[in-house]
Amino acid sequence: MDNKVALITGAATGIGRETAIAFARKGADIVISDIKGEDLKETEKKIKEEGAEVLSVKADISREDDVRNMVNEAIEKFGRLDMACNNAGIGGESATSGEYSTAGWDKVLNINLRGQFLCMKYEIEAMLENGSGSIVNISSILGHVGFAEAPAYVASKHGLLGLTKTAAIEYAQKGIRINAVCPGFIETPMLEDAGITTDEETKQYIISLHPAGRLGKPREVADAVVWLASDEASFVTGHPLLVDGGYVAR
């Protein structure tokens, strides 16, 4: 990936951080973005340790101005955009569909679906300038199946797969491939915040849903993203790739 530029959103922690580092290992120049400026600095340090060039941009993907600026800064610094991993997302509150707050629904959809749409919109515009590009959206197993008490998250991740497939069809003959990675439960701060890895009983229950008998690691998702983004996946587009230890196969 020498002389190629990769943009990763939500790169301050978890899957986004590992993905940014994985792109750096392949030789790409890196643009990392997040709302958390401090944690972003730690990711920046790790990318530099891999010998890659890196630009950090603080951006909230639910704000169109931030997203436009993020892509513009990437182009100003590196002159082009070749690959993007739209990873930023939130879990949201835990409640049944009948009890879910309207404000909670709006918040999750605003980031996980509208925010992803905004990122794609400006990334595609930049990639059309090159006549090539590759986008990988981070959906979830919950883009394939339901999960009680997470209606907004599940709807946002299903919606993101629809958006991925539609954009893939639209840009297939313009040199831009658009795919999604759908992780199972991965050990990141998101699972801590949801109380899944902090409560042993809950953790064991979630593990039991994965035929692999364990949670996934951020690196395992990152490697799938990098492959999909790379030329090795040159005939793959519109694909929702499960990285889930068999969760959806049951």
Ligand code: NAD
């Ligand atoms: P994480 O909480 O560690 O990382 C998410 C990052 O996104 C954080 O750094 C956060 O600051 C950032 N973010 C949140 N809202 C943002 C916004 N409005 N603008 C910019 N950045 C924002 O969680 P993670 O597990 O690494 O999740 C990364 C992605 O993977 C998410 O889209 C999540 O839905 C998805 N995912 C996670 C799992 C899992 O089990 N961890 C499973 C399937 C899918």
